[in-house]
Amino acid sequence: MPLTKSEIQARNVLKSMKPYSPGKPIWEVQQELGLEHVVKLASNENPLGPSPKALEAINELLVHIHRYPDAQAVDLRETIAGRYGLASEQIIITNGGDELITLVSETFIEAGDEIIVPGPSFSEYVFGGQLMGAVIRTVALTEDYQYDVSAILEAVSERTKILYLCSPNNPTGTILRKSALTELLDALPPYVLVMLDSAYSHFVTEDDYSDGIEFVKAGYPVIVLQTFSKVYGLAGIRVGFGVASPAIIKEVLQVKEPFNVNVLAQAAAKAAILDDDHVRKSSLLVQEERLRMYQGFRELDLAYTPSMSNFILVELGEDAEQRYNELMRQGVIVRYGAAWGLPHHVRISIGTPEENQILLHALRQSIVTADR
Secondary structure, three states, rough: OOOOOOOOOOOHHHOOOOOOOOOOOHHHHHHHOOOOOOEOOOOOOOOOOOOOHHHHHHHHHHHOOOOOOOOOOOHHHHHHHHEEEEEEEHHEEOHHHHHHHHHHHHHOOOOOOEEEEOOOOOHHHHHHHHOOOOEEEEEEOOOOOOHHHHHHHHHOOEEEEEEEEOOOOOOOOOOOOOOHHHHHHHHHHOOOEEEEEEEHHHOOOOOOOOHHHHHHHHOOOOEEEOOOOOOOOOOHHOOOOOOOOHHHHHHHHHHHHOOOHHHHHHHHHHHHHHHHHHHHHHHHHHHHHHHHHHHHHHHHHOEEEEOOOEEEEEOOOOOHHHHHHHHHHOEEEEEEHHHOOOEEEEEEEEHHHHHHHHHHHHHHHHHHHHHH
């Protein structure tokens, strides 16, 4: 007789874990609210779209998708290596940056190990640690969302396995300056692996900054996370990469699935990383529109955190959730900050000039509505 109630038990750790909650897609908001035109400024995507060279590469390979992809992504690794002055053995190709976080967790964390995660930051660092039974040590950013190097070092113990750093940090847009990163790396015990997530590095204009690759070259125990989802505009096909010493990469490769990145993604990424024109246009758009958004927020008397990324953290006050929902009703999707412990904030991705103007107008209307 078939059971009416499942007796299959999932792992106990799942009871304390929260799955990642992505921003709402355009189609869902259109269906829910009956809207024809929706602007999405919630997921830090490239408003200019994908690299044109990547599209060409995909089109050329469409007739070959009946073949398995290269399990080692040799061509892509060699192209990235040439771009950054690395050896291909220092690179691992992953299904977006998220997979790299999972792979590193699976490779290095034993149950009971500790990981350090400054916060608020990207939730997947905690997710990967919890999945492997790690103890999470959260170190708060300062009041203005800067990294506190002293507090991070105080959190290190003999059980510390991994320190996660996100620079520019998601969702605050702030960076860990190169000088502070150097101080931190020099002070850490040699048994602590540092994952430096520099997914948004292409949007940084601050001189005292490093994407971390120079520290890998210098021999520090660092693994750098990079992605093709942001400046290259390939978020929909999921491809990223990690950079570390050959020894670290060799260990991580032991837990990687053989065909984790599809053939179209590999080809697109290989073309996109050489598309200097698209990278330049995408970065310049963000830099120019960041300043215009700042001006708009000041005119609306809204506090914001100056950002080195393609998004801005904006404070809307105690009725932030109400204003977030009002923006949604007006066809503008942003990201509500409660998931990061920031219930008075929203994170707003930088779009095209037209999209940003729509956002500022809708934000003005949401303020009016909330004040009624």
